[in-house]
Amino acid sequence: MKLHIYKVGPGHPPKEFQFKPGQSGNPRGRPIGRKSMHAIIREEMNRTIIVKEGKEISEISVKQALGRLWVNEALKGNIKVAKILIQFMPNETEGEFAF
Numbered sequence: 001m002k003l004h005i006y007k008v009g010p011g012h013p014p015k016e017f018q019f020k021p022g023q024s025g026n027p028r029g030r031p032i033g034r035k036s037m038h039a040i041i042r043e044e045m046n047r048t049i050i051v052k053e054g055k056e057i058s059e060i061s062v063k064q065a066l067g068r069l070w071v072n073e074a075l076k077g078n079i080k081v082a083k084i085l086i087q088f089m090p091n092e093t094e095g096e097f098a099f
Helices: 037-046 062-075 079-087
Strands: 048-053 056-061
Touching (some): 037 062
16 A cells, blocks of 8 residues: 655645635635726726817827827837737728727
8 A cells, every 4th residue: 555645835735724625715705896907907998088189179088099199109210119000900801900
């Protein structure tokens, strides 16, 4: 008969302190109503802001404002931003932007 010796150490708690079958390591879970970082960023990107271009004032989304900023930077000669914009170019078959 071969004995299996369980090594106790970092990431290997003693058997009596391990979770029992069906027992969760996080019994209360994530609080209800708490948003993930992805949800917060998506919400902020869709938020509208007021932008003034010359004498014209318009209300646009943060996503659209960032798009304008990137296009303007690319037109000024920023190659890194131009490469990023090329990746977001519309797919000719779908007519949609990649993001």
